[in-house]
Each structure stands twice: as C-alpha cells, then as structure tokens.
Amino acid sequence: MDAERWWPPFVEVVAIVWIALFVVDVAITFEVLVVSESLEGTVRGALQWLFVVFLLDLVFLYRWSEKGPRGFVRSNWFLILTVVPWFRPFRLLRIGRSIRALRLLTGSRRVGSFLNKVRGKCHSLWRRLRD
Structure with missing residues (x-):
C-alpha cells in the first residue's frame, strides 16, 4: 500500500x-x-x-x-x-538512525550551539518554575 x-x-x-x-x-x-x-x-x-x-x-x-x-x-x-x-x-x-543523526547534528558547530542555547533556556525555565 x-x-x-x-x-x-x-x-x-x-x-x-x-x-x-x-x-x-x-x-x-x-x-x-x-x-x-x-x-x-x-x-x-x-x-x-x-x-x-x-x-x-x-x-x-x-x-x-x-x-x-x-x-x-x-x-x-x-x-x-x-x-x-x-x-x-x-x-x-x-530508531538507531535517529540517535546517530542526533550525534552527528550535535557535532555540528551551529546545531550544537543551538542545542546548548535551548538546553540553557529549558534549564532556566525549569529553575523559574521550581522557585
């Protein structure tokens, strides 16, 4: 199909x-x-x-x-x-392919930087929600 x-x-x-x-x-x-x-x-x-x-x-x-x-x-x-x-x-x-793709993406300078920014924002939001 x-x-x-x-x-x-x-x-x-x-x-x-x-x-x-x-x-x-x-x-x-x-x-x-x-x-x-x-x-x-x-x-x-x-x-x-x-x-x-x-x-x-x-x-x-x-x-x-x-x-x-x-x-x-x-x-x-x-x-x-x-x-x-x-x-x-x-x-x-x-899905093993997705994990491998994510590893490749985090190795990229731009995507790795973006993911670090997202992680930082999520961490600060979590702290704000916890307090």
Whole structure:
C-alpha cells in the first residue's frame, strides 16, 4: 500500500509540530509568552486536531498488522504508549538512525550551539518554575 510508505514520516512531522505547539501552549499558560486570545485558541485547537492524527496512526497500525487485538497490544504496547504525543519522542529512542543523526547534528558547530542555547533556556525555565 502506498499509504504505508508515506504515513509514518507524515506522523513524525505532525509529532514535531505537536511538540512545538505544546511548548508554546505551556509558555502561554505560564505567561512566559503573551499572545492574543484568538491565537491562544488556535494553538489549543490545533493541538486537539493533531491528537486525532495520533489516534488515526494507532488505527492504521492495527489495520496494517496481521494480529488480533490482544496480539497487537502485547507486541506493540510501547507503540500504543507513544500515541500520547508527549511520549512520542520516546519512539525515536527505538530508531538507531535517529540517535546517530542526533550525534552527528550535535557535532555540528551551529546545531550544537543551538542545542546548548535551548538546553540553557529549558534549564532556566525549569529553575523559574521550581522557585
């Protein structure tokens, strides 16, 4: 099937967009980012619609598998857990290529610098939230 080829990369892109919107939503909630009410509603609405893609992903994976419901759940419990979008980055841990690509990216001067800045911002935000 053609959909079996393009669907997984599409869902991974949707996951990255969802994570970015989730970060924006958290920043809006903690008033780190101030936006209009309409933009806030748009972000939350987009998060809800993107969640539907994750549910469809699970449905498609079940249909494409040749197992019954019990066998599918037993053999894909980790995959089912990653339907919840904030667990989705853990799916990348299963893929050796992604880990190798991340190592290559962090070795790059520009990307490594960017990741260090992001890490620093996350660390300072965490300290601010903790205090």
